[in-house]
Amino acid sequence: MEPEVVSFTVPKESNKVVFVWNISAQLSEGETYWSLMKAFSPFGPLYSLKLFPNAGVADPGYYAVVRYFTSGSAKKAHAACDRKSLFQDSPLKVQVCNRKKSLQFKSLELYGYKCQELANYYLGFNGWSKRVIALQNISGLDVEAEEEASPQEPARLRYLCVVEVTIHDGEIRSRGVGVAEEAMEKQNDPTEFLSKNGKVQKYAVQKALSNAFKKILLVVFDNGKVAVEYVPDEDDAVDCLTEEELQGFIQVNDFTWASVDGGAEDDEEMLANLTFYEDTAADGE
Template identity: 25%
Template sequence: MVDVEIIEMYIPNSPSTLIYIPGITSSLTQPELYSTLHQTFSKFGLLYQVSVKNVDSEYYTYIRYYSARAASRARAAALRGEIAIKDSGPVRVTGLSRSGFPNVPLSRYKCEELANFYLGFSGWRSKVLYHRKEESDPLMVKYVSVVSLEFPRDSVSCEGAGLCEQPLASAEEEGDSYIDIITKTAKRSLGEAFLAAWGKVLLIVVEGSKVQVQINTTKEDQFLYNPVWDEPVVSVSEVEYTQDAENEDEV
């Protein structure tokens, strides 16, 4: 049976991607233990999060992978006693049966980190198609952005649109200047566009190594991008009409 895993650009919330390690007693400080765990468990796959909590001189750790397959490999290694912590010995892993939160999109940085891990730095590229301040209410700053993600190895691409509006009054009350408002609104609009584009990307991982990119075409943007927004194909300033005497309807 072929091992196929679909990874979306959302915060992983399945119990199958989570490893819980209770009751670690070690002379390591909390930052040192975090660094050790991150380095150790990264060998099995890309980590989304490592959380270390100190309760009554014991450490309790949650390790979250993007891939359920990677989490399974790490869990199996721990159960075989192959993962040990200084002064604590082999770690004891426990499964959890609930996810605890709904599907939430990854940040743009996390999306790019995930794409780089599975596709390599040259496996994808991005392009800003449209990024402008739009006409709107005089008391409102409105920015619209459209971006494109391209995956040349699989010959697929997708677009994402973002729209951000900011009332001038509320921003000025917080001490922002007009330039600050424009800059922040433009940045948020561009960020929304990238999140919308990444949200359509599916990583199809076969046997843990072969990766193919597919696009979820059921995801809809706030609006559709029209390429003629950038440069009109024809610009007409004057038109001269001529009339043929034999065919008055022909122009």
């Protein structure tokens, strides 16, 4: 089997998605969810597991959509779990999914905490580290935008963060930039400021972490070994600067205030475009 490339982006490929049905209602919804997590987690890191109730015309029960970061994990889950009872009396039905037509999606940055989970899984807790180089309050520095804003619009609290991720074995260093903002409904309320100030700082750090990891690729081999590649953007100058140069390079107008779109396609909508691989379809069903 060829080595598989894992990127720190939201997995979109259909061959990384596993569809599980024939889930009975003998357990509560919460117990069923955690039973599925326990059953499907051993085959590789999960991006998501979503549990849905059957349609009203079907028997009481559930179906689930499990999304992995690698196609190899999805194949292993199918081979090990299809037609197995696992946590219920009746056997589950498990299939790898495939889209009916080829659809193109832009790569979406993975949430920062998900990047850390993925790095911990493949590199180990001691295989990488992160460091905050800069965390600046840049509220009110975008003068032109502030002047154009309506007087009725609330002031906005903004933070800019620069994070450096280091992969220890390969001595790879990748920097990321993140900007977060939050509306201040009561400008002179210290309680609101303290509450939102901490939240905006955390969002900025998470966005910077996502941006740094997006430039790192993991090459996963069958024997469990992992190689790391650094692939920067063509116009990315952040990694080339010293910390002193970076402090002078940061210009507020170079960054957008729009939130990073880390959301994945809704799994319920995605099911309309999925089918099963022919060689894994249930016999006669």
